[in-house]
Amino acid sequence: TIAPGAATQLTITSQPSSAAASGVVLPQQPVLQLRDAAGNAVSQLGTVVTAAIATGGGTLGGTLTASTNASGVATFFNLSISGSTGGRTLNFSAPAVSGATSGTIAITVAATQLTLTTQPSASAASSAVFALQPVLQLRDAAGNLVSQAGVDVTATIAAGGGTLGGTLIATTNAAGVATFTGLSIAGVIGNRTLSFSAAGLTGVTSSAVNITPGPATQVTITTQPSASAKSGVAFVFQPVLQLRDAAGNAVSQAGHTVTAVIATGGGTLNGAISVVTNASGVAAFAGLSITGTIGDRTLSFSVPSLTGATSSTITLTPGAATQLTITTQPPAAAASGVAFAPAQQPVIQLRDAAGNAVSQLGTVVTAAIATGGGTLGGTLTASTNASGVATFTNLAITGGTGCRTLNFSATGLAGATSTTICL
Secondary structure: OOOOOOOOOEEEEEEEEEEEEEEEEEOOEEEEEEEOOOOOOOOOOOOOOEEEEEEEOOEEOOOEEOOOOOOOEOOOOOOOEEOOOOEEEEEOOOOOOOEEEEEOEEOOOOOOOOEEOOOOEEEEEEEOOOOOOOOEEEEOOOOOOOOOOOOOEEEEEEOOOEEEEEOOOEEEEOOOEEEEOEEEEEOOOEEEEEEEEOOOOOOOEEOOOEOOOOOOOOOEEOOOOOOOOOOOOOOOOEEEEEEEEEOOEEEEOOOOEEEEEEEEEEEEOOOEEEEOHHHHHEEEEOOOOEEOOOOOEEEEOOOOEEOEEOOEEEEOOOOOOOOEEEEEOOOOOOOOOOOOHHHHHHHEEEEEOOOOOOOOOOEEEEEEEEEEEEEOOOOOOOEEOOEEEEEEOOOEOOOOOOOEEEEEEEOOOEEEEOOOOOO
């Protein structure tokens, strides 16, 4: 009875897969058997068998050694080959025995991931097209280039927010390359990253893109004019304007002329109504005021070629008293030396330059004959009440037949002359 001799060689009882994808575990793993010189299987435990690439190059992955069991069998379980497309053979060796070489394994490359070969620009103005547009490459699990056309790659903002503009999908060419065009980010200043994805593949995230302000497209109000102001008196709070881009970022740009006008409510806008932006893109007005009747106004601010801005409401109140007006005229006819009837005693109102009634207590108004001569009797002064009204009570004119006019005056104010009174 002839028994197996001593182990002298390795033989392959299960060949590795004849085809496999680069970097992917071989579907069929190799199995080796110890044999003697006559080819008989040798049952020998613990012989370490080592696998290596024999021809074709690349990298053999997985557990590269397997020990024989009691039957002299060594089974590999997770071998893979990473490398470019082409044929490979594997060599199996063990101490003191002849090795074995596998049949050919045809390695193919299948896309498993996206990589960035050109990063987007490190800095870009809001809404401006990147100077450097991202370029993506298909690769397999081992990092080999995969030449495959027709894969759609989609770009999105990964971090930082805003709006991604341009063509957001690029399709790979025959070399597996997807080149984006026209990408831009509109948003507040700060860093963004972009994410690139394709169905069934591992995506990739770009390096940071620092978004800076874009070109000025609008002017905004950073300080509103006073909510309430006196007619003809400079606002306590003067308006301040800022140049901004389409995303609302402040734009630092000198030399833009900002012009203010009354948008609603009428009247006259006084002061320097045009201001030029400084290096920070700021236009600060000074000395603006509105002269007009009491009521609400808004201001409009414009810059050539840019979108303007309208202020919040300014409630115009009376300004300082500048004049006297007669709200009740003395009678057209009167008897010499007889006091005018109570309803025909003159009533005077304080007013500002725009003619608004001014509520001011204690202004002394003095009556005198302006034309026609004679003597004006009664109490010749009257003080204004809280409403700015001065009411005379007992004026009378003594003199010959003829017509007279009365003059009413107060310190620092423009006076008023009555209609004709004929005795």
